[in-house]
Amino acid sequence: MQIAEPERTLSGRSNGPVPREYLTFRLRAEEYGIDILKVQEIRGYENPTRIANAPSFIKGVINLRGVIVPIVDLRIKFGLGDAEYNEFTVVIILNVHDRVVGMVVDSVSDVLELAPSDVREAPDLSAVVDASYIIGLGTVAERMLILVDIERLVSAPDMAIVA
């Protein structure tokens, strides 16, 4: 599922091979894609237990079958206006670097397979996600997906997840 050959269309911004299958989700108007292998599951939003003095984008922790999992709201983190929590709100549970973390997004779309030829370099495409976390731009049919290295993003110091 992962390919190891170097991608000529990319400038090697991310570490390791380029993923082939992406989970796509929306944050406001933009659509993003992340490596499906980092996704553990997708859940509806449940009110987390608040943690005092945590950054505002860390909503708290939830009980995921006995494991305590922090929940990050990307909409708040990237300053995308008011975040709503209703029956359509989705939480993507990620498993990165042996940590389980949940991130709140507006909605989840589907899983797409992208061939290397579908992916182009696009460093400054997203207004919200720092260029260093963007793998590239994926195009499928009429859709444009901002492909994000979610592992790096979640582990970043300003995410305040990793001590």
Place this chain on the structure above:
Amino acid sequence: MNQSPSSQPGSDGAGFDLSQFHAIFFEEAGENLANMEGLLLDVDIDAPDDEQLNAIFRCAHSIKGGAATFGFADVVELTHVMEALLDRLRRHELVPTSAMVDTLLESGDALRALLGRHRDQGDEELDFGELVDRIRVLTEGAAATAGAQVAASAEPAPRAEAPAPAVAGAAPVSGKRRLAARIGPLARAAIADQLVELFHDIPGLGEIEPADAGELDDGGYRHFSIVTETPDEELLDLFAFHVDRSQVSLRLADEGPDGAHATGEGAEAHADGWGLFEGPAKQGAAGTRVEPAGAAPSGDTTADAASGASRPPAAPPGGAGSGRRADRATRDASTLRVSVEKVDQLINIVGELVITQAMLAQTGRDLDPIVHQQMMSCLVDLERNTRLLQESVMAIRMIPMALVFNRFPRMLRDLTAKLGKRVELQTVGEATELDKGMVEKITDPLTHLVRNAADHGIEMPEDRIAAGKNPVGRITLSAQHRGGSILIEVQDDGRGLGRERILAKARERGIPVSDSMSDGEVFALVFEPGFSTASEVTDVSGRGVGMDVVRRNIQSLGGSVEIDSAEGYGTRVSVRLPLTLAIMDGMSVGVSTETYIVPLGSVVESINLEPSMIRSVGGVNQILEVRDEFLPVVSLQDFFAVPRAEESARGNSTVIVVEAEGQRVALLVDELIGQHQVVVKNLEANYRKVPGISGATIMGDGRVALILDVAHLVRRARH
């Protein structure tokens, strides 16, 4: 009958991957090394116990066997020379010396390093050639004159003994020795017959007889047994007439490992890997399957003796040494090695079950007990069974304190040698059990306490004598269960703590003290950060770890530590720990819409608050008067910035007095919800350390509740 397996794929020997067994071998070797170290430390140089020497030998031998099987040549080389030394010792061919024990201990360390490197596949350079040479030198030392070597014939191990050494053959009574000679590889078996001629021709050379059937074995070797007084070198010279020196290998005929070689070549090359003895009586005829004897003994009385119902062992166990190994063997047969992850997973699942059961119980409370009588009765049963299951599962993780204690004899031996002190270590309650997770975390603090006792507590021998004490100091490590906790104590009979000295030092450091402080409070000052200065802390016990860190470590485990001392007599440090980290008794409190858990062990009392009881100090801090004591008040709502819709009459109306580090604080909450056992979950697994919070748990409604770090709250409140 069977197909030859050489047609299997990869039949060049690489078809099997043995690395899957390495992990077990490393564990076994680790146990053997620990065993060996313990035995070596116990050895009495002046009156060595034979069984001990045997047991030590077997440890080295066992490691060698496994290392050889799995191809760790460097380990084989080191254990081989250790074996040679140990073999001579157990046969009384050498007198044990302190240098030998030290060198063997050092070899144990070297083996640990080598095995560790193999296990972790490290690539650091490890060369123990110098150690190997030293062992060889010790092995070749003067033979014991007291060696009461029984001039036995080539009889194998004495029939009634467990693997005790057979002092077979070597009979210095008349200076004769028995040798086993291996000649080859040869092109023809008859070439070696000329050696037999040598012994016929030269009077006094000795006696020789073939130890084989006159044929070359699979590797092309001939074997002979020789009894002679002639030195090896002379024999080799003579043999060189007929065969090449490199084809001759002579060694003392003994059972077990090879002793010192006298050969014309360096290492032995073993081309023969196996063989079958000739002789009709031993041949297994096809189809000689042995059917199970069953409970009823078959007619043969000899068989009864060997396998009869009372099962007398054919070899009565030797003393302590083999007895210990026998215990391990029986334990092997009836224990399972299980990976820690599997146990942890089991505990997690059981923890889940406990939570689900709690949720069921909660839901059940709302039901009419008459209408749902059957279900209520089932819920009661469920609660009992769940509790029993949890207790059993937690018990799996309990391991004896001996595992913590057993590193100290060696550590103290090395330490006291460096310090020039004499210390005897006594351990009590080694069988007391503690949760495995706890054991790992208590080891460092305990090590520091023991080091302190040896370094600062016990005086130099001359000082002790001058004080009328035994020059050998004593440190006692004890562990016992007390209530729901485990109490571990480190006690020494050294110089004790001087009250005045501590008060003076505290004043120097600017720590507020008063002469009216009780002894307990004065001694507790030792735990203040920065109490020990660099100048005082030797490189042996210092290393930047102060008593304050020790206390903090212990408290983070939910425990407490106290010091008691009598100047001139000694000091005792008492560490109290909960039996397990995984479950805890907690008191749940409500603050606005949130629930927090207060560890029950730190709760002193709860008070319903009258507004008049709280006073302000300086307009900011609040204090509470409780029975003539003024306690700082910590409002959890403020501390955790808990949002509140509107001020309600119920708000901030309950006080929970808690204690940590000897100090008390009043926690202000809305209400006291209840008291229950909680399963402690780690917050840091997926998130990070949160100040003021020591962990999390899952409540009966499935929601997460945070557990308070009382020590942190107390510290913040009082400084």
Place this chain on the structure above:
Amino acid sequence: MAAILAVDDSASIRQMVSFTLRSAGHEVIEAVDGEDAVEKLRDHAVDVVLTDQNMPRMDGLTLVRTLRAREDCRHLPILILTTESSDAMKEMGREAGATGWLVKPFDPERLINVIDTVMSR
């Protein structure tokens, strides 16, 4: 397909032997020392015994002698595992009544060969 009793106090060696022989289609019963081996023989039908020498409670040679003294084990093929190729050990093995020996370290292929050879006699 034979039933083999593997006797060794080292769990790693026992496991290695079991794994090897089972892959070759044999059945393997494990025992931790001589006494355990005698016990296991009570309940299992065995074609070949493979035993280490140095074990607690009852060592290999004693096991061999014990078994040879039994009517039903007189012709049971018993192989002794010895370290390196100490000739004295082999001698004692033969005198105790062992069928043959196998030198440690042995590679798995050799182990299978030996068992096959012994079974085909």
